Amino acid sequence: MFGKGNEKAVDKYLEYVQKRADISMYEIGDFLGISKGFISTSKNNKQLEQMVNLAERLAAIDPVQGLEGSGLALKEYFGGSSQSLVERFELSRKELNKFKSLPLERQLKELDKHLTSIGASNELLEAQSKTSLGEYRKAIGAINRGFREMGTEGLRKINPLLQDFNKWLNSADFAKLKAWGTDVFSGLVSGAVDAVRRATSWINEKFINNPEFQNLETIKQKIAFVFDAFGDEFRIWWSASGKTTVTAAAEQITEVVASVLNNSKPVLSAAIRLGAGIGEGIRQGIMSTFELPESVKSLVPGGNTAQTKRLAEFNQKMSDTDDNTPMYGGPAVMQAPQPKSLWGSVTDAIGFSGGIRNVPYNNMPARLHAGEAVLPREEAKRWRGEGGANYGNGGGSGNVVITGNTFHVREEADIQKIARQLAYAMAR
Incomplete structure (x- = not known):
C-alpha cells in the first residue's frame, strides 16, 4: 500500500505500531487492522502515527467499540462524515463539524485537542496499560510477537529452498517421476484387476459352474x-x-x-x-554383612557351611565310588553345594542342579533334571534330621532303634551294605 521504493517508510511505520503494541492494551494485529484504512488516506508517517494515536484514545473511552470501531469512524471522518464518531463514541456533532472540512493536518490537531478536553488523553492510555487487564494484554502481545517473528524469520530462511523446490516441480526430472508413478499405479491396478479376474474364473470353473461340485x-x-x-x-x-x-x-x-x-x-x-x-x-555381601540364622543361611547357596560339611561327609560315606558320586537321589537330594563357576551360578538360577535343602514357600516353581528326586515334607524333615519329624510312630526325637534277630557280619563289606539299605529305606 505504501508503493514501491518506500521500504524505509514501511519499516518506520511498522516499528511504531510494534512499539505501541508492546505497551498497549491492544495487540499488533489490532493496529495493523486499522492501518489499512489510514494508509489509504495518507502515507506520511507522522500523520499515520497521529491517526493511530487518536484511534487508540477513542478505544480507551469506549472499549466495546475497540480499535476496529475507532479506526472505521476516523476513516469516515477523514472522508467527510462525522456520523460514526457521533453514534459510536457520542462525540459532539457540532464540535466535529467545525473542522471536518479542514486539511488533514489541521483535522488531526483539532481532534487531538477535542479528545484531550473530554478526557481521552495520552495519560488515559498510560493509566489503562498499567491495569491488570492492560498488563495481561501486553503479555499476550509480546508472546504473539515472538511467535510471529520466529515464523517470519523461518519463512525467510526456507524461501530459497521453496523456490528451488518449485523449480524442480517444473523440471523434466519431476515429469519423469510423474510418468513413472503413472505407469506403476496403472500396473498395480491392472495387476489387481487381472488377479481378481483369474480368481473369479478359477472359482467359476472349479465350483460354481462345475457339475461335480453342484451334484x-x-x-x-x-x-x-x-x-x-x-x-x-x-x-x-x-x-x-x-x-x-x-x-x-x-x-x-x-x-x-x-x-x-x-x-x-x-x-x-x-x-x-x-x-x-x-x-x-x-550373596557374598549378605553372608559377610549380616548375622543370619541357620534356617535363613540354608536358603543362600553355599551359605550354611556346617550343613554343607555334614552333607559332604555323609555323601562320601554312602557313595559307591571314591569320586563322591551320590549313591541315590541325584544331586538335588544328596550332593553338597560346591563352589560354582560364573556359568554354574547362571544355570542354578534356571534349575536346581546344585541342590536345594529346603523349599522356602508353597507353589514354588522348579525345573528338575533326570536322576534327581523330590521328597515329601515328612521325609524331607527326616533327611534334614529335624526334631519332631514323623517317623511312623506319631512323632519322635529322630532316633532310629533297630531290633530283631542277630546280625551276622561276615566281612567288613557287609557293614556298608547294611548301611546302604538303611539309607534307601530312610530316603523312601
Missing part, C-alpha cells in the same frame, strides 16, 4: 471338495516353484540369524558373566 448333496462333501481343490492348486505351485522359493528364503533367513548370533557371542558371554558376577557379589 454333491451335503455341506460336508462340498467343504471337502473345496479343500481338495485348494490342495491340488497348492501341490501344483509347490512342485513348480514354491518349494524352491520357500527353501531359498529359509536358507537366507537361517544365514542371517546365524550370523547375528555368531556376532553377538562376545556380547552375550559378557552379559552372562556380568549377571553371574553381580549375583555372586550379592
